Each structure stands twice: as structure tokens, then as C-alpha cells.
Amino acid sequence: MSVEKMETTSMSNGAANAYEEKENTLSPEDLSEMLAAGTKEVHEKAENTQFVKDFLRGRIRKELFKLGAVALYHTYTAMEEEIERNKDHPQFAPLYFPTELNRHESLARDLEYFYGPEWKSQVSCSEATQRYVDRIHQVGREDPVLLVAHAYTRYMGDLSGGQVLKKVAQRALKLPPTGEGLEFYQFDGIHSAKAFKQLYRSRMNELELDVDTKKRLVDEAVKAFHFNMEVFDELEEMGKTIQEDVLDAGMPVHGATGGDISKCPYYAAQMAASGGTAYACQLAMAVLRHPTGQVLVATWFAALAGLVAWYLM
Numbered sequence: 380m381s382v383e384k385m386e387t388t389s390m391s392n393g394a395a396n397a398y399e400e401k402e403n404t405l406s407p408e409d410l411s412e413m414l415a416a417g418t419k420e421v422h423e424k425a426e427n428t429q430f431v432k433d434f435l436r437g438r439i440r441k442e443l444f445k446l447g448a449v450a451l452y453h454t455y456t457a458m459e460e461e462i463e464r465n466k467d468h469p470q471f472a473p474l475y476f477p478t479e480l481n482r483h484e485s486l487a488r489d490l491e492y493f494y495g496p497e498w499k500s501q502v503s504c505s506e507a508t509q510r511y512v513d514r515i516h517q518v519g520r521e522d523p524v525l526l527v528a529h530a531y532t533r534y535m536g537d538l539s540g541g542q543v544l545k546k547v548a549q550r551a552l553k554l555p556p557t558g559e560g561l562e563f564y565q566f567d568g569i570h571s572a573k574a575f576k577q578l579y580r581s582r583m584n585e586l587e588l589d590v591d592t593k594k595r596l597v598d599e600a601v602k603a604f605h606f607n608m609e610v611f612d613e614l615e616e617m618g619k620t621i622q623e624d625v626l627d628a629g630m631p632v633h634g635a636t637g638g639d640i641s642k643c644p645y646y647a648a649q650m651a652a653s654g655g656t657a658y659a660c661q662l663a664m665a666v667l668r669h670p671t672g673q674v675l676v677a678t679w680f681a682a683l684a685g686l687v688a689w690y691l692m
Contacts, residue, residue, distance in 0.1 A: 410593050411580035414531055417597035421604040426540075430611040430618075434544060437551040443618045444552060445493045450508040450610050451563060452486040457512040458529055459483050461519025470524040470592075473582040478568045479575065480534050485562040492560045507613040511606035518599070524592060527583065528599035532607070535579070537564070538572045 408416075425431065433439060459481050466475045490498045504512065518525040545564035554560045569575045588596070 408593075409580075409584040410527075410586060410588065410596065411531075411583050413593055413597055414528070414583075414600050418532070418600050418604055421601050421608075425604050425608050425611070428608055428611040428615070430615045435547060437547055439548060439551050440618065440621060441552050442621045443614055444548060445490075446505075446617055447614055448486060448489050448493065448563065449502045450505060450614070452483060452490060452502075453504045453508050453512055454515070454610075455482040455486060455533070457515040458526070458533065461515055461523070461526055462530065464519055465523040465526060468523045470586055470588065471526055473586060474527060474530060474579065476579075479566065480530075480568075482537070482563055485565065488562050489560050505610070505613055505617075507606075507609040511603075511610060514602070514606065524588070525596065525599045527586070528596045529603050531583065532600050532603040535576060538566065538569070538576055542572070 459477070462471070462475065463477070465471050466477075487498075490502065494501045515526075515529055518529065541564055545561050548554065549556070549561055552560070558565055566572070
């Protein structure tokens, strides 16, 4: 939905109706702004899934991380197959950046690192991931312009919050500093993530799309976030059956907050990202007094930086 449409939810019914009557007279927004505004709510929900919160706390288990990489491999393989099929489509061609963005080959190398050279015989596509994959293929065959929404949702997230997850995973799972197992997060063809995201948004805004198509793209991006949340929830359920010890890497386990969410680094990052910087500084000073304070603060600030970047993507 557009940002104007979102604002009506906080108005009285009368004011909202009056506002909606004016909506059709407003000039069309840039697609990138419409997508950012229209997915803000579902984006925040995705960040608040238990899987993502545990990940940002450094409580990601290696077996679960591997299963997440498998889900990503199937998702990106499908998306990049459809992008390649539709690379000359006039409503997608300006966003065709295979050298800079393609991820399925790097994910294959990550899976080979984790599972060995015969990794393909050891992994399978989960139910939630298959639903996501099926939708991507359907869009690519029947309505290729909607691939813009899927590419935006995945690639812009990878270039923003994904970089935080890389640092957390490397520390929590004690992965090699040379990058093995984390190639998915490494964009060798992009020298400046900020500059590339600006270019990508500019290309999106230059697409010749009518207002209805832009709204359909926002709706599809919301669907993409929901597919991702379904995968997160599925991974969370899988994690309940994994007996491997949790690798905390110096991060406090869930119970260490004593039920006080304000002690959670993820919560603090959200507070600071929404303007609560004084609170964030107070918490950082308190954390420094913890025996593992330096590790905690390093991870916390990485999470904060990524969340702020992700909100602004």
C-alpha cells in the first residue's frame, strides 16, 4: 500500500474517508518509496520473528544456519532462473545485474563447505521454501514485472541487514575469518553497497509503470515478506528438534534477561533506530560492565547499524 494509505490507519473514520477521497488526486510516488512505505509494517514483523531475534542475539545453531542456507539456495536459484528468463523484459531489464547480485552460486559454495562435495544429495527443499519457490516461478511465467518486488525484497535486504547477520554468524559459529560458509553475504562485484542501492532504486523509479502496477508490486513485496516469515517460522520449528548445543559466542541466553526485554541487544537496537539514542547509550554503558561486555557491545552495535540501514533501504 502507499504511505498515504498506511497513514489512514491512525486517523478517525471520518478523517480517513476524507483522506482517501483525495488519494486519487495525488501524484504517483517513486516506486522505491512506495515499496519502502508499503512494506514497513510487514518488514518489522519479519525482523521480530523469533528466528531473526535469536540470530541477532548470536543464538544461531550451526545445523539451523545450514538449513537456512539450503532454503536460501532454493529461493535464489528459482529467482535467478526467472530473472535470467526475463532479462530482456522491458519492465525488468534495467534491474538486471547478474554479476553484482546473483547469489545461487555463492550459496552452492557455502553448502559445499558445510555438507561436503556431495551436498546436493544431502539437502532438500522444505515445504515453506517450496511455496516461496513456486510463487517466484509463477510470477516469472505469468507476470514478470512482479519479479521486481521479489528482487527488491531479497537483494536490498542482503545488502543492508544481511551484512549484520554475516558478522553475527561468523562470530557465533566460529567460522573462518577467510569467509568460508559465508560467501552468500559477500558481494565481490559491488564496491559500495550504499552507492549500488542508490543506483538500484534509481533504476526502479525509472521503470515505466502505471500506478496500478506499482501498487501490485507493493502487494507482491508484502507477499514476499510473508513467504520469508513462513520460512523463518519453519526453521524455528526445526530448531526445536535439533539437539546440538546452542553456540552463544558470549551472548546472553534468552533467560539471562530475567524477563526484562530492555536487556536484549536486539530490543536496544530497535529503540535506538526509532530515536531512543539516550536509552541506547545507557544500555551500552551497562553492558560494558558485564564480564563479556566487549563482545556484547560489538555485536549489539553491529545489529544497530544493520537495522538502521535496513529501515532506510
